[in-house]
Amino acid sequence: MEEKVISREKVVTFIDTLIGKYYVFAPVKKKDFISFDEVKSGNEVYLGYRNSKDSPKRFLFPQSEVMLRYEKGRLIEEGPFDYGKRVIFGIRPCDIKGFSLLNKVFDNHDFRDPYFITKRDSIILIGMGCREPQTTCFCTSLGIDPGSSDGADLFITDIGNKYVFQILTSKGEGIISEYDGFNDAEKADLDMKEKVSEDAKERIRTKVEISGLKEKLDGMFEDPFWSDLHEKCIGCAICTYLCPTCHCFDIEDETVNDKGVRRRNWDSCMFPLFTLHTSGHNPRESGKERMRQRIMHKFNYFVSYWGDTACVGCGRCIINCPVNMDLRKVINNINHG
Amino acid sequence: MEIVERIREEARKALEEKKVELIIGFEEGSLPLRTTPAFIKSIDAVERLIWNATCENNLANYLLRLKIKGKVGIVAKGCDARSIINAIKERQIERDMVFIIGVPCTGMVDRKGIKERFDEAEILEAIEVNGQIKVKGERFEGSFNISDFLYDSCKTCTQKTPSLYDVIVGDEVKEREDVDEFREIREFEKKSPDERWAYFTREIESCIRCYACRNVCPLCYCKECFIDQSRPQWFGRSIDESDRMIFHIIRVFHTAGRCVDCGACERACPMGIDLRKLTKKVEKDVVELYNYKAGIDLETVPPLATYKEDDPQEFIK
Numbered sequence: 001m002e003e004k005v006i007s008r009e010k011v012v013t014f015i016d017t018l019i020g021k022y023y024v025f026a027p028v029k030k031k032d033f034i035s036f037d038e039v040k041s042g043n044e045v046y047l048g049y050r051n052s053k054d055s056p057k058r059f060l061f062p063q064s065e066v067m068l069r070y071e072k073g074r075l076i077e078e079g080p081f082d083y084g085k086r087v088i089f090g091i092r093p094c095d096i097k098g099f100s101l102l103n104k105v106f107d108n109h110d111f112r113d114p115y116f117i118t119k120r121d122s123i124i125l126i127g128m129g130c131r132e133p134q135t136t137c138f139c140t141s142l143g144i145d146p147g148s149s150d151g152a153d154l155f156i157t158d159i160g161n162k163y164v165f166q167i168l169t170s171k172g173e174g175i176i177s178e179y180d181g182f183n184d185a186e187k188a189d190l191d192m193k194e195k196v197s198e199d200a201k202e203r204i205r206t207k208v209e210i211s212g213l214k215e216k217l218d219g220m221f222e223d224p225f226w227s228d229l230h231e232k233c234i235g236c237a238i239c240t241y242l243c244p245t246c247h248c249f250d251i252e253d254e255t256v257n258d259k260g261v262r263r264r265n266w267d268s269c270m271f272p273l274f275t276l277h278t279s280g281h282n283p284r285e286s287g288k289e290r291m292r293q294r295i296m297h298k299f300n301y302f303v304s305y306w307g308d309t310a311c312v313g314c315g316r317c318i319i320n321c322p323v324n325m326d327l328r329k330v331i332n333n334i335n336h337g
Numbered sequence: 338m339e340i341v342e343r344i345r346e347e348a349r350k351a352l353e354e355k356k357v358e359l360i361i362g363f364e365e366g367s368l369p370l371r372t373t374p375a376f377i378k379s380i381d382a383v384e385r386l387i388w389n390a391t392c393e394n395n396l397a398n399y400l401l402r403l404k405i406k407g408k409v410g411i412v413a414k415g416c417d418a419r420s421i422i423n424a425i426k427e428r429q430i431e432r433d434m435v436f437i438i439g440v441p442c443t444g445m446v447d448r449k450g451i452k453e454r455f456d457e458a459e460i461l462e463a464i465e466v467n468g469q470i471k472v473k474g475e476r477f478e479g480s481f482n483i484s485d486f487l488y489d490s491c492k493t494c495t496q497k498t499p500s501l502y503d504v505i506v507g508d509e510v511k512e513r514e515d516v517d518e519f520r521e522i523r524e525f526e527k528k529s530p531d532e533r534w535a536y537f538t539r540e541i542e543s544c545i546r547c548y549a550c551r552n553v554c555p556l557c558y559c560k561e562c563f564i565d566q567s568r569p570q571w572f573g574r575s576i577d578e579s580d581r582m583i584f585h586i587i588r589v590f591h592t593a594g595r596c597v598d599c600g601a602c603e604r605a606c607p608m609g610i611d612l613r614k615l616t617k618k619v620e621k622d623v624v625e626l627y628n629y630k631a632g633i634d635l636e637t638v639p640p641l642a643t644y645k646e647d648d649p650q651e652f653i654k
């Protein structure tokens with residue numbers, strides 16, 4: 001593995017160099033939050049962020065995407081389309097893990113989703129280690145280290161006056177070589193990098209117990225626990241839409257006169273429409289069944305299918321829930337109930 | 338006796354006398370500056386009830402959302418009570434099926450406003466003492482007068498003391514008579530249609546269609562929302578600008594003459610969208626056209642639920 005360093009000021013120029021060649025998406029300040037957005041200049045990038053409001057999953061799995069176009073019953077064009085070469089700059093370790101969980105769903109031995117795969121293959125991921133995790137971060141409980149470079153092409157650690165760039169793949173190597181402002185990292189830089197990621201890990205304040213959770217949930221489908229749990233939930237899609245692992249969608253044709261598009265749109269298990277059958281019957285009739293679905297899918301079904309938990313501990317659902325439903329508490333209550 | 342003690346006392350009594358099935362109130366939240374709705378069903382659980390300046394949710398929503406059989410007790414501040422009045426007038430709940438524990442409210446604290454003071458630094462602890470919020474972070478401390486950091490909807494509120502209740506657990510709060518609640522809207526109306534459209538478009542741009550604004554709203558109780566209808570399907574589910582716009586425009590029309598400006602929609606929105614610009618504008622129109630404010634009393638007939646033979650509108654003759 002190779003490590004390079006670059007000064008704080010130069011990182012802006014590095015981003016500018018990339019902008020000429022790729023679509024660059026990076027954290028920017030919007031109103032009172034941070035979001036990944038396309039940047040036209042390195043100066044727009046805000047690297048002092050903790051994490052973004054919405055997860056960057058939409059670069060692989062957009063909220064709404066066109067699958068094909070038709071006219072008079074005939075296919076005009078069909079995706080996947082050319083999404084361009086894209087760089088995601090500054091994505092957090094938890095969100096990279098989120099990408100790898102989506103990958104299990106959209107690219108596996110039974111099913112390969114060309115829309116997802118094309119995007120994935122055209123993206124270069126520049127991860128960034130956390131310095132100041134939020135109190136709602138519990139990634140370490142899910143086996144994710146806030147300094148982990150797993151899944152990234154390049155991985156940045158902010159060591160104060162400089163950034164250490166760790167090169168992990170040939171894609172990463174490729175874009176480093178497009179800019180000549182990097183120096184080789186020295187031992188002191190690497191020691192500092194180690195320290196920063198150790199510190200970050202120590203700063204994670206919340207821990208939830210995931211081992212044994214799946215087994216516990218195995219026997220809980222009919223448990224009275226769910227009837228109380230959902231009461232305060234208003235059934236919006238904040239927790240699922242902002243979550244880096246939620247991946248449910250709905251496909252529909254939008255036709256005007258004889259022309260139309262087929263779209264894939266995000267869907268949420270918290271919506272009443274989610275599993276409404278054409279007959280009018282809904283197997284998940286109330287908030288109780290919907291909340292159960294959300295928790296079960298993440299901590300039980302997903303584990304059975306893919307051997308991993310569909311939560312990365314980013315805390316977005318906790319921070320943004322309008323009624324302060326706290327997933328950590330839910331997990332604790334399941335464990336100790 | 339403190340408000341919280343009195344809430345607990347009334348809740349306990351109501352449960353003991355089996356007057357209600359449960360009490361909907363607030364309990365300690367899991368994050369600084371947050372409380373969370375609580376559903377108290379047993380006397381032992383009454384101690385969980387709390388009251389402070391972060392009890393921001395409009396609990397009236399649950400009266401309509403949860404299918405509770407039997408009588409429900411509810412802790413209601415001014416705007417929650419107005420929403421309950423609305424729901425009674427709209428025949429969604431019966432007056433004698435709800436036991437209202439009214440709380441004179443001094444306003445709810447704008448947590449986002451306080452957080453903004455510290456940029457990216459995180460508030461780790463917040464406590465309320467004598468009208469002040471003291472917050473602590475890792476490298477900072479601060480203390481704010483709650484009255485300087487109220488939600489916009491609380492700043493212009495003129496019904497802090499509930500006008501409908503079964504018991505009231507505090508002294509009446511002096512209502513402000515000097516507030517000019519539509520000042521911002523008048524300013525906004527002065528802009529050109531293009532400017533207004535541009536503002537609206539920019540705001541809506543970040544809408545993720547999570548429908549939290551709709552779902553926290555005590556007015557949005559339709560069994561099937563127009564937005565969820567699939568036969569016919571009125572508009573697309575993508576994030577196209579026009580689809581998002583229509584959602585917001587129709588939603589706000591549906592609040593006409595009904596919105597009590599509790600601000601719940603705006604607080605719920607994860608994307609910080611200025612939703613009150615729309616609702617407040619419609620509220621202002623209703624006040625000007627019909628001299629009607631929603632949720633003030635049980636008697637006045639809502640303008641959209643009646644007609645007059647001398648209505649100047651051609652189509653109605």
Ligand code: SF4
Nearest residue numbers: 233234236238239321
């Ligand atoms: S964000 Fe909160 S209120 Fe909305 S669906 Fe999720 S748990 Fe329920």
Ligand code: SF4
Nearest residue numbers: 243311312314315317
């Ligand atoms: S469930 Fe919540 S904490 Fe877990 S990954 Fe999703 S948003 Fe993050």
Ligand code: SF4
Nearest residue numbers: 094130133137139146
């Ligand atoms: S959950 Fe972990 S990896 Fe994600 S932002 Fe927080 S500390 Fe960083």
Ligand code: SF4
Nearest residue numbers: 544545547548550606
């Ligand atoms: S709460 Fe905000 S983001 Fe969600 S649908 Fe309403 S306006 Fe859009």
